[in-house]
Amino acid sequence: MAGKGVKSLGEAMRGLSLASSQTCRTMPLRPSLLLSVRSMATEAPMASITRSVDQPWQPLTTVPLTIYSFPSLEPCSLESWSTKHLHLPLRRDILHLAVVYEGDKTRQGTASSKTRWEVHGSHHKARRQKGTGHSRLGTKQSPMLRGGGKAHGPRPRDFSTELNRKVYDLAWRMALSYRYRRGELIVTENGLDLPLPDDFLGLAEAGELNRELEDGFVRKYMSQIMTGLGWGKEHGRTTFITGDRRPNLFTGMEVCGVHGRALELDDVDVKDLLETGRIVIERDALKEMIKMHQSDLQSKIVINGQRVMGPPLGKVLIDA
Amino acid sequence: MRRLGRLRSSASALSNSTHPLRAPAPAVATFYSSQTEQPSPHTSAPRAWQSRFQTTQRRCLSSSSSSSANNTTADLEPTVEEDYVEEYDTSTESDLVYPREVVEVLSPEEITDPDYVPAETVEGLEEVGGLADWWDQEEHWGPSKQYAGFGPLEKVTEPTVLEVLTRRALVEALVIKRFAETAEKEATAAALKAVGGDKKGLLNIAAVELVAGEDGTLTLKDEKNFEGVWASLSSAEADAVPSSPPISTEEARKLVKTWDNEWKLAALRDPIVKFYVAKRIQRLTGHVVPDAKLLDINTPGTLYALLNKPPKPKKLAEVVQQTGALQDLPNVAFYPRRVTPVDKEQMVGRWKVIQRELQKRELPVTGTGKHSKTVEWKWAHGEH
Incomplete structure (x- = not known):
């Protein structure tokens, strides 16, 4: 069975000019024509951490x-x-x-701006509600006006x-x-x-x-x-x-x-x-x-006094 | 924290013509007040410098000192301070040349003379030199103030000389390791600081054969050599580091040819030996071997390779020039800096013509000169 499988695989591989009689383990590394010309710039060197069982790993202390x-x-x-x-x-x-x-x-977190309630000045209604041709306006501290308060300005806070x-x-x-x-x-x-x-x-x-x-x-x-x-x-x-x-x-x-x-x-x-x-x-x-x-x-845990x-x-x- | 008071009275700021430390100096860079002859006190606060005597005292951290040695020192400190009278030995010869009779000009606010009229233009005023570059002049700076480190200021980079000195350092380190524990401290210190300026000594030590011992570690082949090298090292007199190694490149090349490669492959694992090697290397060649590199050094060969490695180039252009890459390619030109439009014009020989024509029309050669960019350009780029 296995022989038949290998045979058919061999036929298939022949088209790709690869030999199926060699297993992966024994197959020699065939340098690819294109890739072997230069190494990848980002290629990392082979790691030296691979070791066999009889060499116990002794990390640096x-x-x-x-x-x-x-x-x-x-x-x-x-x-x-x-x-x-x-x-x-x-x-x-x-x-x-x-x-x-x-x-x-x-x-430092000390940036601060004044809201309309902190800006100095009278809270008297700036102009009457109707009849001036202008928009409705409450006080002159309105954020809409120049010199008015800041609507959503920075307040001192802890950034930590x-x-x-x-x-x-x-x-x-x-x-x-x-x-x-x-x-x-x-x-x-x-x-x-x-x-x-x-x-x-x-x-x-x-x-x-x-x-x-x-x-x-x-x-x-x-x-x-x-x-x-x-x-x-x-x-x-x-x-x-x-x-x-x-x-x-x-x-x-x-x-x-x-x-x-x-x-x-x-x-x-x-x-x-x-x-x-x-x-x-x-x-x-x-x-x-x-x-x-x-x-x-x-x-922090003490075991046997230590x-x-x-x-x-x-x-x-x-x-x- | 102990400090010496350095408060100076204004009288001490006056020049004292009989001071023994004063070297004869040319009367340059002196300040004279044009209106008054009275010298002013220093306007800026004096610095509080500490003497060498104090700095060599071991200081311990207030919170971390746990060793008894440090505590003892701390306890002793007040006594030391009391004994130490705040007087310098003014008879010490100084090779510094400093300006005599420095008279600082009064600031306009300090002048009380009612006839004083401040100048309104610089014309007609006397020019006097400042003291900013006083010490930059060779004749003022004493030769004893030049920095001298543990090793030579110029690192040894010649590969063969470096190899000879590396081998010497290895031999000496192995010898020092053997005798350091039993010998007196002074002898070990002298051995570690030996400079060995003569060629004969260097050749003797470099000729000692280095082999791999039974366990593969580096050692001297002949046991007798230990005694011989130690004798020459421990009796070495303290001397300044010579600026150049006592052996020429040619001699070093001949010497290196007589060695095989075996000594470079022996193991070098003991951190104490490596420390002595690094110290000797620094003394002889000026190369400082960092601790992290010492970890990776396991053979004399890796040590030599590390020392012999040229410093990392700072620019990509230097790398290309050193390796000679890209130079064989016919369609690639290499420039160490950006190729500017002017460069391109120069390459085709058009730049002179452009320059001439621009100058003829009184237009700026580079930049826009007084001609600002068009208004439309500003509009297009959102600048109003």
Whole structure:
């Protein structure tokens, strides 16, 4: 039976110049004349996730994190962080949700216009009901008139929307992970600040330089650092994040704003993490940031006196 | 948050001609008030700069500090501040040249002289230079203020030199990994920062044979080499990074030819070794290897390929020019920018003629000049 079927199939295939005696599994890949000339521009490379049963899948659990010194960018120490903190897969939709949520929450919502009841003036009838040849008119605050009230104008309101905390926290770490993957997350030692040369500080202290000269010096000094590191304007600017305000760094970035910005940890949003060419953050600020945004990794349910607290916040492999 | 008070009295704003820090400067860019010789106090508030001494103190976050080390530092801070007298060592030699006797001009409101008559035209007034570009002039900016990073400012891009330096970094990283735990911290730090400017040292280290060990990981073939390389590394003196590698392209090419490909295929898995490799690579070549890339690097070959990869072109035109694509096609012309109508006229040699004829009629060559568009055009486009 099967032989007959194959035979008739063979006859049918002959017209198409295909051989039916070969099964799909053994059939050699015949390059199509037209399609083999060029590959598809959008063709994805073959995924390497296929594996056999005897090779158990061992997913990555930790990623290395180098702590640099600033401004020399010397690698000082090495830490190991959980992939759930710094190596999450990118979900653009979640980042979008977070950015929209922040944008909504930041809206001032103070736009306001006066209705006809709020516009100043007498509510006396503007003209009599009949006999003027004009249309009927009540008061001069009528929305129809110039200077009258606004019929459906903006009123102060709260534009903020809601987002589940676990989703928002995931978005924070996802933004950090995105930066990490692209090599745009630079973690520095604690106390990230701009060290100014001693002789300049001496001159500034002695009052030898006026403000224009001081700012000019810091601007040039900072520009040199940013250009030397490849962090400047031509490389997409840089966001510095510190735990609190560091006078030299923050003032330096104010006068040298073309090359980037400096933010305190409390002022940082997910959107800030996604802007500019790279994020330079001090180690404790990063730790605090992740600590504050890991609600999706922690459980509130206590079992046997313990609850899941999520992966540890960094493990030192090489100390400075 | 500690800050030093930087409140200056108006007296300190006056120039002090006997200040030891002042370098002799040409009397340029000085401001003189035409009506009064009295210098004015600074009108803008002074900046509060922090000294290097303070910035090196470890600061901890108010809410997140949990480690005892940080707390200790925080406890110590007030003492430090008390000990630290707000005085700079003014005997420090400075290579900055700054203007002497800066006298700021009074604003018209501040002038009390009844004879003062403000000028109404700019003619006849003396011109004085501003200080906006003072530091941009080479002779004012001290050479010690140039930025110096951990690695050379110019990255090494020559493939063969890069290969030699990569191999050197690998050898050194393996050696440092072996001795880092037992050796003193200073010795390890010196080894990690060694620049090894001389060619002999470089050739010695690059000549050390690298093989795959029993478990396939990268190691040195000869055990004796560990000691030898460590001795030369740990005794290296701190030195500035040389601007160019100590080996020429030709020498590097010869050296690379003597190696087989085996060392590039051995496994490189230990994150600590990879960290040391990245640090040595940065010191020797100026390439910063990001952590995420370190994850993907599993052999010396992949490391070298990463370093040797040219930077991504910013424009599509650069890609086409580099790859030489489209150039063989007879019916395709390639331009790095938009082909404008002027370009098209130039291609057929008509542009000069058009220009001449337009100028003869006193019409604008490009744009509409003083002739606005027709009223009908505005009507058609809804502009009234």
